[in-house]
């Protein structure tokens with residue numbers, strides 16, 4: 001559907017200001033928290049917030065709360081998004097202000113990912129103990145087995161495998177398994193576990209969930225268990241995970257429902273405080289997957305978090321064809 005002339009004028013007016021165009025340029029790269037945008041633009045928070053408000057009112061961007069933080073992202077699809085993408089394509093590649101913003105975004109990202117990597121390297125040995133702080137492990141494992149289905153699977157891929165728990169849980173339903181992780185320390189532990197448990201059909205590899213380098217449609221079960229909330233761009237991770245799912249295959253994501261335990265950001269490097277069903281479903285849809293089931297596991301105690309398990313499939317029809 002097109003836009004009315006007045007609507008188009010309003011959108012151009014909202015985007016037609018240097019700082020606002022820079023904000024749009026940043027959000028075209030990834031969703032960001034207000035304080036990150038402020039840090040990158042090096043402008044006062046009230047000023048940045050005014051620009052964000054205008055862009056939100058024009059429908060060019062969306063805001064969404066995550067605990068006490070407020071995040072922003074580009075509005076989803078449709079003519080507004082196309083207009084923005086076209087406008088941003090016309091920004092010269094060597095524009096010094098946009099180039100500096102991109103460098104600063106990269107620095108913010110690197111800082112985040114260094115902190116998270118250091119956290120996992122530091123805590124690899126006690127990961128199993130840390131992991132079970134907020135949830136009943138047995139219940140989650142039973143629900144994951146249920147959501148994955150009996151198989152047998154030809155090939156399962158576990159992204160952000162950590163100490164390899166999902167491989168250990170599901171590998172006997174698959175002919176072969178592959179666990180990928182960014183942390184060498186985590187991989188060392190996963191390798192030891194795999195050997196001890198005799199998981200001969202499982203391989204462990206160093207790799208990044210954002211760019212796995214694995215072939216498209218190469219697995220019939222892809223698992224992303226308790227990884228998304230650490231990531232700078234969970235939508236991109238879901239898209240990459242979905243790319244690996246072959247027609248008829250299944251993607252299983254386990255993570256937290258939205259919560260308010262702010263201390264987890266500092267103490268355990270969580271970036272996002274859980275995910276709403278609608279957000280995950282939108283990412284599934286964007287990746288050409290069809291939702292299959294959603295399970296919710298309430299916390300074991302009143303300090304705890306609700307674990308969600310979302311599954312989706314790539315239908316073996318043209319609708320679910322890989323884009």
Ligand SMILES: C[S@@+](CC[C@H](N)C(=O)[O-])C[C@H]1O[C@@H](n2cnc3c(N)ncnc32)[C@H](O)[C@@H]1O
Nearest residue numbers: 120160161162165181182183186208209225226
């Ligand atoms: C909370 S642990 C979960 C591990 C495992 N899935 C489990 O449930 O026990 C998150 C894991 O994601 C890994 N990770 C974080 N960012 C990653 C990335 N960009 N690519 C691959 N792995 C990543 C971390 O190194 C860590 O091992």
